[in-house]
Amino acid sequence: MAAPSRVPELIDAFLAALQASAGLSGVRVVDGPLVSNSAATEWVFVGYDGDPSGEFATASTSQQWAGLGAKAKNEDILLTGAVLVQRGSTAVRDCRLRCYGIFAAVETVVRADPALGLPPPTVCSISETSFHTEQTERGVQARMPFTLTCSTRI
Numbered sequence: 645m646a647a648p649s650r651v652p653e654l655i656d657a658f659l660a661a662l663q664a665s666a667g668l669s670g671v672r673v674v675d676g677p678l679v680s681n682s683a684a685t686e687w688v689f690v691g692y693d694g695d696p697s698g699e700f701a702t703a704s705t706s707q708q709w710a711g712l713g714a715k716a717k718n719e720d721i722l723l724t725g726a727v728l729v730q731r732g733s734t735a736v737r738d739c740r741l742r743c744y745g746i747f748a749a750v751e752t753v754v755r756a757d758p759a760l761g762l763p764p765p766t767v768c769s770i771s772e773t774s775f776h777t778e779q780t781e782r783g784v785q786a787r788m789p790f791t792l793t794c795s796t797r798i
Contacts, residue, residue: 650762650796651703651721657760658723658768658792659690667749676702686742687728688750693789694726707798716797722771723792725750732783740777743786747773754792768794 647653655675662673672684676691677700687694691702703723710716727750729743751770759766771793778785 647798649705649707649721650719650766650794650798651705651723653762654721654723654760654768654792654794654796655691655703657762658725661753661757661760662688662690662750665749665753667752668746671746671749685730685732686746687726688746689726689728691724692726693724694728694787695789710797719796719798721792721794721796723794725790725792727786727788727790729786730780730782731785734779734784736777736784736786739784739786740775743775743788747788747790750790760794762794762796766794766796768792 659673659675662668668688671686671688672682673688692700701724703721705719705721707717707719710718727743727746729739729746731739754768754770758768760768770790772791774789776787
């Protein structure tokens with residue numbers, strides 16, 4: 645029986661690729677929202693937009709039959725992710741530049757293997773970002789939610 649969706653495989657593959665990236669050395673790459681008292685100040689979340697008051701949406705999909713006979717379906721996946729950088733100061737510029745630097749490393753991972761190791765036909769890309777700067781009791785925080793769009797067949 646075919647899997648009803650490639651979302652679980654995509655999350656695992658994206659996490660593995662990010663965790664193996666030399667460009668993200670020292671950055672905490674995690675699966676979904678994390679309850680932690682970690683002192684880490686640089687994060688990449690897969691399946692979470694980094695907003696503790698948000699909707700906690702991990703992914704959404706749309707599927708269509710790939711032809712006659714109900715043999716295969718085309719699936720379009722929108723996977724939520726985020727880069728989060730926290731600084732113990734109020735220096736916005738440094739925090740912003742580091743957030744964009746980490747995001748560049750995330751995008752490099754996707755560009756290096758747009759299929760993220762999944763079977764063909766699979767093509768993924770970063771399709772949407774937004775950027776938020778917030779002053780918190782711990783100092784400035786930069787947050788960049790992004791959407792990984794993946795077109796595949798199941």
